[in-house]
Amino acid sequence: MVYKFPQLSRQEIAAMFGLSELRQTRVYQEALEEGRQREGVALVLRLLNRRVGVMSLELQAKVEALSLEQVEALAEALLDFSGVEDLVSWLDRQGEHPSMA
Numbered sequence: 001m002v003y004k005f006p007q008l009s010r011q012e013i014a015a016m017f018g019l020s021e022l023r024q025t026r027v028y029q030e031a032l033e034e035g036r037q038r039e040g041v042a043l044v045l046r047l048l049n050r051r052v053g054v055m056s057l058e059l060q061a062k063v064e065a066l067s068l069e070q071v072e073a074l075a076e077a078l079l080d081f082s083g084v085e086d087l088v089s090w091l092d093r094q095g096e097h098p099s100m101a
Contacts, residue, residue: 033068040071044078052084059084062091070094 005013014021023029041064048055048063055063066074077090 037068037071040068040075041066044071044075047075048078048081048087051078051081052087055084055087059087059091066094 005016008016045055045060045063063071063074074090078087081087081090
């Protein structure tokens with residue numbers, strides 16, 4: 001429904017639908033999660049470029065496909081990386097255990 005009213009502010013939409021707290025809605029929570037994931041990926045990609053150098057588009061795509069939990073785990077793991085091989089190994093392990101971050 002939010003997309004039907006792109007010109008309205010969050011407060012106006014909340015008032016229109018009688019939502020006392022828009023932050024409690026599923027739409028808001030999902031949008032927030034997507035935003036956090038995108039921001040996390042962008043930051044991790046910048047950090048990886050500094051740590052391991054410029055990555056291939058294939059590696060970038062794999063990082064972009066990670067869940068938020070995996071992105072957070074990668075942010076910690078990359079501190080120990082010494083080269084792109086470490087990133088490849090880390091990503092391979094995620095493929096073996098996709099539910100584990």
